Amino acid sequence: MGAAEGAGSQVKSAVRTVELLEFFAGRPGMHSLASVQESVGYPKSSLYMLLRTLVDLGWIETDATGTRYGIGVRALLVGTSYIDGDEVVAAARPTLDRMSDDTSETIHLARLDGTSVVYLATRQSQHYLRPFTRVGRRLPAHSTSLGKALLATYTDEQVRKLLPETLEPLTEHTHTDREKLIAELAVIREQGFAVDREENTLGLRCFGIAVPYRTPARDAVSCSVPVARLTGAHEQMIKDALFDARDRLLLATRRL
Known part of the structure; x- marks a missing residue:
């Protein structure tokens, strides 16, 4: 040889x-x-x-x-080492803690990896009695508020190159048509945040926002809440907390 x-x-x-x-x-x-x-x-x-x-x-x-x-x-051990050594995860900890205290809901920090989002940190809802974490879990970007918020920082043509025409459904509410998803991304860019309307998990609504310390963004934070106890006032409070978290994370990552 x-x-x-x-x-x-x-x-x-x-x-x-x-x-x-x-x-x-x-x-x-x-x-x-x-x-x-x-x-x-x-x-x-x-x-x-x-x-x-x-x-x-x-x-x-x-x-x-x-x-x-x-x-x-x-x-x-390798996965834990990645998270422990990531400067963004470390910088985000106080913000995630504050957002968890403010909303009493489940908070996630995730990173875009190809066509998926990978969960890097979680703060569990104070309403749940059993422990649950998604750290290290990978989900399709098109079915999550985190992923849609991140995809919205890409151009439509970049999204077309990244995603197939037909998207995998996780629930009956998941976008399966790439062009319909792209149309929603335009709305997300305008309002500044994304919403997962039971597209990933039935009975759960999630609100996500990208942290644009780089362009396109690669990290986002989200807040998940069961639809059954989501009121208009609670939804507005979650949105306010998301924008506050984004601004805090931008300041925290400025020196990275």
């Missing part, structure tokens, strides 16, 4: 490793070798060897039978 061939093989192996980790990160639980192979399409023998290497290194875990695979603890 020549040097060029060897280098190409190493790159291919690295790409497959990352793709495998992303496969498991996006599909919680344990999966058989056959189901993984069907999804990623790698030759079964090389897939098995790669999985075994990742198991030995702690990036992938197996069940008691050793025949089913899932994401390993080392992936958690």
Whole structure:
């Protein structure tokens, strides 16, 4: 094997490793070798060897039978390191705390990653008795107030290049037509915030606003509230809190 061939093989192996980790990160639980192979399409023998290497290194875990695979603890350590070392997340903590106190609702900070938003920080609603967090979770940008607020900082042509014509529905209220979504983005640009009207989770309305410390924006904050107890006065208070949070985050990130 020549040097060029060897280098190409190493790159291919690295790409497959990352793709495998992303496969498991996006599909919680344990999966058989056959189901993984069907999804990623790698030759079964090389897939098995790669999985075994990742198991030995702690990036992938197996069940008691050793025949089913899932994401390993080392992936958690890397994800935690990313969030702990992110300057925006650190700068946002006081603002997220204040917004949580002001609204008593669930607050999120998320980042646009391709066609999805990834949750970086959460403050849980004071109305919930059980713990719940979305840190590290990835959701389609078109179905969330966070994602729509961020997409609105792009031009229509940039959005057309980024998103497919037909969008995945998460609920019966989700936009599935890209052009209809683009029409809503124009409204979002004008009013300054986005609304998720049960487009991601039935019974839940979310309000999101982009933090434009860069253009286009990559981070946004949101407030989620059950539709059943959302009043006009509470909605206005949430919107006011969003604009206040955006201004505070702009000041906090000015030096970054």
